Amino acid sequence: MSFPWANEYKPSHPFMQWMDEKLPLPRFVYNAIGAGYPVPRNLNYWWNFGILALVCLTLQIVTGIVLAMHYAANAGVAFDSVEHIMRDVNWGWLMRYAHANGASAFFVVIYIHIFRGFFYGSYKAPREMVWLLGVVIFLLMMATAFMGYVLPWGQMSFWGAKVITGLFGAIPLVGEPIQQWLLGGFAPDNAALNRFFSLHYLLPFVIIGVVVLHIWALHIPGSSNPTGVEVKTESDTVPFHPYFIVKDGWAVGAFLFLYCAVLFFAPNMLGHPDNYIPANPMSTPAHIVPEWYFWPFYAILRAFTFDFFFIPAKLMGVLAMFGSILIWFFLPWLDKSPVRSGHYRPTFRKFFWFGLIPTMLVLFYCGGAPAEEPYVMFSQIASLYYFAHFLIILPIVSSIERPDPLPFSITEAVLGHDDKAALGTTA
Amino acid sequence: MAHDAGTDTPELTAGDGVRRRDFINIAAASAAGVGGVVTLLPLISQMAPSADVLAESSVEIDISQIKPGQAIKGVFRKQPVFIRNLTPAEVAEANKVPTGSLRDPQSLAERTKPGKENWLITMGVCTHLGCVPLGAGEGEVKGEFGGYFCPCHGSHYDTAARIRKGPAPTNLEVPEYAFNSDTVVKIG
Numbered sequence: 001m002s003f004p005w006a007n008e009y010k011p012s013h014p015f016m017q018w019m020d021e022k023l024p025l026p027r028f029v030y031n032a033i034g035a036g037y038p039v040p041r042n043l044n045y046w047w048n049f050g051i052l053a054l055v056c057l058t059l060q061i062v063t064g065i066v067l068a069m070h071y072a073a074n075a076g077v078a079f080d081s082v083e084h085i086m087r088d089v090n091w092g093w094l095m096r097y098a099h100a101n102g103a104s105a106f107f108v109v110i111y112i113h114i115f116r117g118f119f120y121g122s123y124k125a126p127r128e129m130v131w132l133l134g135v136v137i138f139l140l141m142m143a144t145a146f147m148g149y150v151l152p153w154g155q156m157s158f159w160g161a162k163v164i165t166g167l168f169g170a171i172p173l174v175g176e177p178i179q180q181w182l183l184g185g186f187a188p189d190n191a192a193l194n195r196f197f198s199l200h201y202l203l204p205f206v207i208i209g210v211v212v213l214h215i216w217a218l219h220i221p222g223s224s225n226p227t228g229v230e231v232k233t234e235s236d237t238v239p240f241h242p243y244f245i246v247k248d249g250w251a252v253g254a255f256l257f258l259y260c261a262v263l264f265f266a267p268n269m270l271g272h273p274d275n276y277i278p279a280n281p282m283s284t285p286a287h288i289v290p291e292w293y294f295w296p297f298y299a300i301l302r303a304f305t306f307d308f309f310f311i312p313a314k315l316m317g318v319l320a321m322f323g324s325i326l327i328w329f330f331l332p333w334l335d336k337s338p339v340r341s342g343h344y345r346p347t348f349r350k351f352f353w354f355g356l357i358p359t360m361l362v363l364f365y366c367g368g369a370p371a372e373e374p375y376v377m378f379s380q381i382a383s384l385y386y387f388a389h390f391l392i393i394l395p396i397v398s399s400i401e402r403p404d405p406l407p408f409s410i411t412e413a414v415l416g417h418d419d420k421a422a423l424g425t426t427a
Numbered sequence: 428m429a430h431d432a433g434t435d436t437p438e439l440t441a442g443d444g445v446r447r448r449d450f451i452n453i454a455a456a457s458a459a460g461v462g463g464v465v466t467l468l469p470l471i472s473q474m475a476p477s478a479d480v481l482a483e484s485s486v487e488i489d490i491s492q493i494k495p496g497q498a499i500k501g502v503f504r505k506q507p508v509f510i511r512n513l514t515p516a517e518v519a520e521a522n523k524v525p526t527g528s529l530r531d532p533q534s535l536a537e538r539t540k541p542g543k544e545n546w547l548i549t550m551g552v553c554t555h556l557g558c559v560p561l562g563a564g565e566g567e568v569k570g571e572f573g574g575y576f577c578p579c580h581g582s583h584y585d586t587a588a589r590i591r592k593g594p595a596p597t598n599l600e601v602p603e604y605a606f607n608s609d610t611v612v613k614i615g
Contacts, residue, residue: 163579166557313594
């Protein structure tokens with residue numbers, strides 16, 4: 001679906017006309033990311049991160065396919081094959097650093113994309129399905145990133161795999177058989193490494209599939225915008241091409257500039273030196289931490305150091321960690337405010353900037369810190385607030401808050417006035 | 428496309444309204460469904476530990492060189508196993524604790540073999556999230572209770588390898604084992 005004033009695809013070249021009758025793929029592209037897709041004219045830079053995520057996914061798939069041509073998924077040689085890529089393969093170092101830092105870049109982009117959604121209420125009707133599919137993509141990304149980090153078979157790879165698969169061991173009764181089934185053994189070994197490689201190669205293509213659904217679901221109501229006011233007339237929109245193709249192009253350039261700065265000048269900044277030590281099942285590194293993008297959730301896992309009624313601490317930590325993301329699936333129904341954008345919600349905005357954001361930063365910091373005081377206490381307080389934000393604060397705020405007056409239309413928000421007389425003629 | 432009138436003709440319909448075609452539809456869908464589910468079994472089962480992994484599930488270890496107060500790390504199922512020769516003082520300390528006060532109540536006698544109370548044989552796998560605790564190697568910290576200490580999330584185990592402090596839910600696991608002789612123990 002699109003707005004009635006959307007430009008229509010009119011192929012002029014005979015070949016394109018012939019193509020349009022046989023397989024209207026150019027028409028599809030034109031209507032999806034071309035001049036045939038009208039977009040709100042007031043999108044700010046936070047709206048560039050969807051395209052940036054797509055750029056990251058492409059980057060990861062291209063570099064990943066190259067790396068798979070040189071990597072060997074066998075516990076005996078995996079570590080050496082990564083060193084072989086780094087030292088012997090032509091441009092291998094570039095491909096591996098691009099892939100490892102590409103994962104970090106992907107998560108930076110996706111976290112901004114998600115928090116854009118939190119602030120501007122992008123998850124609200126009629127875009128719930130866009131949001132739900134987005135959470136699915138995030139979960140798939142986390143699984144893919146985790147399994148990818150195991151492949152170099154260094155110390156952090158091995159012990160990360162052990163700790164994370166150990167989470168499944170916390171499930172009552174069936175936990176241990178499930179853990180052994182996932183690993184294909186009693187501890188991470190060749191069987192686990194092989195299946196992680198297989199799935200690490202598969203999941204990005206599953207992500208592509210869900211991304212197609214995500215964009216499909218988005219294009220039914222059309223993009224949201226910073227005012228949260230729906231598109232009313234043609235003057236509220238501009239065609240995606242050339243306006244947002246150009247703006248996205250600028251964003252991609254800025255992104256690549258920062259990405260390359262890290263890639264070429266600090267490629268190991270976000271890595272962990274312990275992962276340059278080959279996996280040793282007999283010795284645990286003194287300080288096991290996951291990659292930085294898992295820190296907030298790892299902090300929630302470790303925050304539960306005491307039994308919760310009849311639920312043991314270990315299981316409670318696992319439930320809380322998974323729950324902290326699964327709760328996002330319920331967000332469209334927890335936040336009942338009819339006003340989407342945080343711009344017009346003074347109370348919500350305070351809880352967002354002074355509640356949720358600092359909480360995430362505390363969790364982020366504590367997840368990377370050792371499991372000792374005062375970090376444990378900080379993670380406990382922050383975990384509590386995190387769940388309270390979604391389960392208590394959002395529902396209450398959305399029912400008692402008095403929102404600021406909304407602009408009549410996107411056009412009015414942009415120009416300061418909307419020639420309402422023109423409504424009758426264009427509609 | 429024309430409507431499939433053939434199946435609706437009266438002569439093919441039994442008295443109770445059930446058509447021959449209904450039976451064929453249900454039978455075909457059921458057979459395909461059962462077949463599909465059965466196909467999943469090997470696809471799921473292939474991920475379980477394979478025969479060669481299971482074949483490594485017992486190991487014999489020589490313990491003749493372990494003096495009282497010493498411990499060694501063996502390998503059992505590709506995981507560390509701690510074999511510790513407790514000193515009389517450590518045995519006494521373990522027996523001094525009332526088992527009722529423990530998170531996972533077990534006495535030292537329940538965790539060792541009769542007559543071999545000084546031989547504490549446990550997995551070297553923290554029951555929290557699977558790290559290798561310190562305390563078996565020479566010079567490693569043994570935690571506040573003189574047994575083992577897991578550096579990952581701070582679990583302390585006592586001289587009977589029972590959980591005393593920290594997030595781990597249970598004592599270090601005692602694997603199945605038997606003394607083949609006074610100097611050789613078979614684990615698994």
